[in-house]
Each structure stands twice: as structure tokens, then as C-alpha cells.
Amino acid sequence: MTTEIPLIGDYSTPGTELNGARIGVVTFPGTLDDVDAARAVRLSGATPVSLWHADEDAAGSLKDLDAVVIPGGFSYGDYLRAGAIARFAPMMDAIAAAAGGEAGSTRGLPVLGICNGFQILTESHLLPGSMIKNDHLHFICRDQALAVENNETAWTRDFAPGQRITIPLKNQDGQYVADEPTLDMLEGEGRVVFRYLDVNPNGSRRDIAGITNAAGNVVGLMPHPEHAVEPGFGPDTEHGLRTGLDGLPFFTSVLSTLASGGAA
Amino acid sequence: MPTIVVDVMPKPEILDPQGKAIAGALPRLGFTAFEQVRQGKRFELHVEGEVTDQILEQARTAAAELLSNPVIEDVVNVAVLDESEASA
Numbered sequence: 317m318t319t320e321i322p323l324i325g326d327y328s329t330p331g332t333e334l335n336g337a338r339i340g341v342v343t344f345p346g347t348l349d350d351v352d353a354a355r356a357v358r359l360s361g362a363t364p365v366s367l368w369h370a371d372e373d374a375a376g377s378l379k380d381l382d383a384v385v386i387p388g389g390f391s392y393g394d395y396l397r398a399g400a401i402a403r404f405a406p407m408m409d410a411i412a413a414a415a416g417g418e419a420g421s422t423r424g425l426p427v428l429g430i431c432n433g434f435q436i437l438t439e440s441h442l443l444p445g446s447m448i449k450n451d452h453l454h455f456i457c458r459d460q461a462l463a464v465e466n467n468e469t470a471w472t473r474d475f476a477p478g479q480r481i482t483i484p485l486k487n488q489d490g491q492y493v494a495d496e497p498t499l500d501m502l503e504g505e506g507r508v509v510f511r512y513l514d515v516n517p518n519g520s521r522r523d524i525a526g527i528t529n530a531a532g533n534v535v536g537l538m539p540h541p542e543h544a545v546e547p548g549f550g551p552d553t554e555h556g557l558r559t560g561l562d563g564l565p566f567f568t569s570v571l572s573t574l575a576s577g578g579a580a
Numbered sequence: 581m582p583t584i585v586v587d588v589m590p591k592p593e594i595l596d597p598q599g600k601a602i603a604g605a606l607p608r609l610g611f612t613a614f615e616q617v618r619q620g621k622r623f624e625l626h627v628e629g630e631v632t633d634q635i636l637e638q639a640r641t642a643a644a645e646l647l648s649n650p651v652i653e654d655v656v657n658v659a660v661l662d663e664s665e666a667s668a
Binding site: 396 | 594597598647649652
């Protein structure tokens, strides 16, 4: 996968312990944000590696990777249900096995599912619950404030606990739902990683924007960190137009996790 | 050609925003008798030859594993379509 040099960017050398990390980015038919996700990986200091959904040796392709991102888009046109068909791709079987399955494991492969990637992770039963259409039925595209409620996952350790961040949100089927016992379990175990702030944009139960598995190596969220990683392209902030970089710590977090020798 | 019909509905406790939107549109067109609308999905699986018990069982499994998501949906019907209805 080629990633062009950003027009404006932070060229400071990443910490030496971060060099050499290889992070896979999966492409399905209908994936849209794989190139942006690869660019975010590169800007964080790691090397993006393109992964194909139908890879016949998917397990082999994952072997020398340190983490995987399942990016956003509309895999299979969202036909049947968002993520429902992508979930059966050979690459997803390999990712589920490497991540440690539903329970996860502290040695499991770090996996980040963004938007459609989150939907695929719920359909794969790697994360509980499901996504249905936004309660207002409209596609929504806006900069969205979130609270980072769990900064001990593989993908959030570079955030402060409770930190307020703003990253883009853009989807049609973004309403997170699960039954009450599952929601209570997620809250009780601290597995609600991100909660919408200021406004609930889609009717998600308990304002949930993102969750993790029990081990903290698999994280899924609806908003898009990969769209807030370089000056000139992120959300507006008090420092100026499009200066928001709140997505970058997702990708540096996993490098910190790897540098410290495993999932959080 | 024999056809197996699979009907999938959103679970009663899951908000059905599409059904709600339709329920809102009905009275605007003068259809005032309908209090609530739920929108589901109907799948038609066409079978080459006879529908055996084994094929019907496959349809039930497919309905549970692919055609529906048990977190948000219920499979409410898996049945062989009546031939007279099919040709109608």
C-alpha cells in the first residue's frame, strides 16, 4: 500500500522503541478508509501493511504483524446488515484467532475496529452488542466530542483518564444496542472505552461510542480517529481550523503497548 | 421451483427507527388505523428439486447464523412456500 507524504505533518522522529512496528490494515470490497488508516499508522511512526479480506493464507499474513486495524466504509454495501458478510471473510477468521476469540487474551493481537470495522467486530462476536440505524435515520457527519473512559486498553493508553477528545463521526448505522445485562456487564467491567459527550448523535444505548473486549486488546468505536491525525485535515480546535489531532494517540497507544511488551 | 421463506424481525425491545418513520408517514396519508409499524426482512431461498428435511434444517441454520443477528433480530418464520401462492 502506498501512502503519500503529507503536505503538512509532524516529521519528528518517533521514539526508537517504536520503529519497526508493522500494523495491518484490512481491505474488504466496499472499504473506504483503508488508505487514511494506513496514513495514520505511518504518521504515528509505524509501518502499515495492506491486508486483503480473501487472503488464502490469512493466518500467515498476520504472523509478522504487531496489530491490525479494521477500517471504516461499507463492506459489501452494508447488504444484509453492516458487517454481516465481511465477518465471514478468511481474514476475519484469522484475526479472531490471533486476537484470542471472544474472551481475548493479554497476549492477543491488538485489533482496532473503526465504524464499519466496529460493526464487523460485533458481527464476528469479538465484541458484544450490535449496531442499528441511527435513531433519526439520517446519515450523520460531524466532529464529535468523546470522553475516554478507559485508558488501559491497547489502543488508549496514551490518553489521560476521562480525557475529552474530538474526532469525526460519519455513519448511518451508528446506534449501539445491547441488552441490559450486557450493558451492565460492560459498565461494571470498565469496558465502555468511549462515551459521546454533549450530544448523543445516534441514540446509542448509554451514550456508548466504543467498547473493548475483556482483555483490552480488541477495541471498536464508531467515530474515526484516522481522520484526526495531521494538521490541516482534522477537526477545528481553539488553536485554529482543522488542527485537531486527537486521533493520533490511538495509533501511538498501540505502539506504547507493543513497546511495553503486550496488550494493556 | 420450491422456495423456502425466512422472515426476520427486529426484536420487540429493539427500537426500529425505520418502522417508526413509516408509522409517522401513514397518518399523513390518511391511514389512521395503525398504531405501530415494525419493519422486518423476508428472504426467499430457491431450491433445486425437492425440499428435504435436511435442506429445511440448513435453511434454519443459515437463518440463525447469517440471515439474522440474534443480538437485534428474531427469526420468526422458516417455511416452504405454498406452490399455489408461489405461482400466484
